[in-house]
Amino acid sequence: MRLLAPRLLTPLLLAISLAGCRSPAPERTGPDWIIFRNTTEQDRRDTAVFPFFRFQSNPSIGLRDFICYPLVSGFHDEPDHRYRYSLPLLSFNRLVKNQDATTSGFISLPLLTFSRQEQSEDRKFSQLVSLPLLSAFYRGEYLSYEQDARIAYRAWNSLLGQSYACQARRVGASAVSLSVDDFSVLSLSGESRYDAYLFRHGHWDDEHLVSVGQFFGITLWEQSSFAGPYPGSRYSAPGEPLSVTFPSLKEEAPAAPLATEYLGLLAPVFSFTRSGDESSRVEILPFFTFSHAPGNRITRLLPLGLRFDREGPHFAPWDCLRRWYPLFYYQEEESTQDAFFSLFTWTDDPSRGLARCHVRLLFLYHRQNGRRQLKLLKGLLSSYEGDVDNSRRFTLLSGLLFSYQRTGASTSWSLGKGLLFGRERNPQGSWIKILFIPIRTGGPQT
Numbered sequence: 001m002r003l004l005a006p007r008l009l010t011p012l013l014l015a016i017s018l019a020g021c022r023s024p025a026p027e028r029t030g031p032d033w034i035i036f037r038n039t040t041e042q043d044r045r046d047t048a049v050f051p052f053f054r055f056q057s058n059p060s061i062g063l064r065d066f067i068c069y070p071l072v073s074g075f076h077d078e079p080d081h082r083y084r085y086s087l088p089l090l091s092f093n094r095l096v097k098n099q100d101a102t103t104s105g106f107i108s109l110p111l112l113t114f115s116r117q118e119q120s121e122d123r124k125f126s127q128l129v130s131l132p133l134l135s136a137f138y139r140g141e142y143l144s145y146e147q148d149a150r151i152a153y154r155a156w157n158s159l160l161g162q163s164y165a166c167q168a169r170r171v172g173a174s175a176v177s178l179s180v181d182d183f184s185v186l187s188l189s190g191e192s193r194y195d196a197y198l199f200r201h202g203h204w205d206d207e208h209l210v211s212v213g214q215f216f217g218i219t220l221w222e223q224s225s226f227a228g229p230y231p232g233s234r235y236s237a238p239g240e241p242l243s244v245t246f247p248s249l250k251e252e253a254p255a256a257p258l259a260t261e262y263l264g265l266l267a268p269v270f271s272f273t274r275s276g277d278e279s280s281r282v283e284i285l286p287f288f289t290f291s292h293a294p295g296n297r298i299t300r301l302l303p304l305g306l307r308f309d310r311e312g313p314h315f316a317p318w319d320c321l322r323r324w325y326p327l328f329y330y331q332e333e334e335s336t337q338d339a340f341f342s343l344f345t346w347t348d349d350p351s352r353g354l355a356r357c358h359v360r361l362l363f364l365y366h367r368q369n370g371r372r373q374l375k376l377l378k379g380l381l382s383s384y385e386g387d388v389d390n391s392r393r394f395t396l397l398s399g400l401l402f403s404y405q406r407t408g409a410s411t412s413w414s415l416g417k418g419l420l421f422g423r424e425r426n427p428q429g430s431w432i433k434i435l436f437i438p439i440r441t442g443g444p445q446t
Contacts, residue, residue: 217342
């Protein structure tokens, strides 16, 4: 018995000594019931009253998290991102910060409205889209290193009309160097200059346009003055107002071409064009055209297929047929051939590096200086954009079904505009998104 007692006491004493070496338990205040808990551990605090709410915080790492169980609503804050959500309202808000930029967004499914904002050292961008109002608003500012200018723009699109304005200032200058303003009322679409609108007014620095009643290629009245193929052509591509360029801001800009004056009535049935080099053109379609240039005059009798110039009369059926409106219409300034009331348009202008094919409402292919764009059903079915900097953007059903975007070292794709699922990767890390809520899956790239 004397030898057995120490053997029985040894494990008990060892257990007591080990228990004394354990770290102290977290401090708890309040009754430790199932429905209530208040725990404090160093800087971390966790308070919960089930089934009402739970709140967690950790000031040392900038963490705050709250959820209201009955409403399935709450927020989550960290130093580099935060989001708010409300499942009954189907509304979500998110903000993400990284070394280069801050991105935030909001979506409300009952209101069918979403917004997005981006801000960095040299770029600002905001977007608001409301499907019930069929309206979209864009606003932004960016620094163009190529032109040494800061460019600010805003755009608005809706069933009532469209508006686009842009101003450019040289870096360090207080006065506006260049301005663009384009406004239309009851316009069907801003993708093509041939779509319908009730009224349009625009100016592009020293160019201007006033047009009344354009309906798929026929304009009741138009008066314009421009220096390129058409008003505003030197500043933006057709249907791409946000890709504005300002040639006169470049340090060694070439001299602007001579201005062209245009007047149309039921255009292009009757039109008069006069250029600064003393050339002019009169068209009465589909019967007669007359053009005058220094040293040459050309007269076409379109129904007969005859052409008269300084060398005498010629039988030129194709030269006349391509101007036989409304079946065909050739625009010399734009190197554009239209067919069937501009339902089909083809442009091939090597001087601008432009190739464009457009079938109204169905198909658009646009290529200029390495940039490509392809749209089906005005982009509602499918859309693709690619640029020379290897950036890509692809959408199905305007992104409601699927969207993919690659810009520099950042790539992202989503299903249902990110509502169902999405994935994003950039130099700061990688995330997946479920119900617009980001979940980090990887750290910064090395």
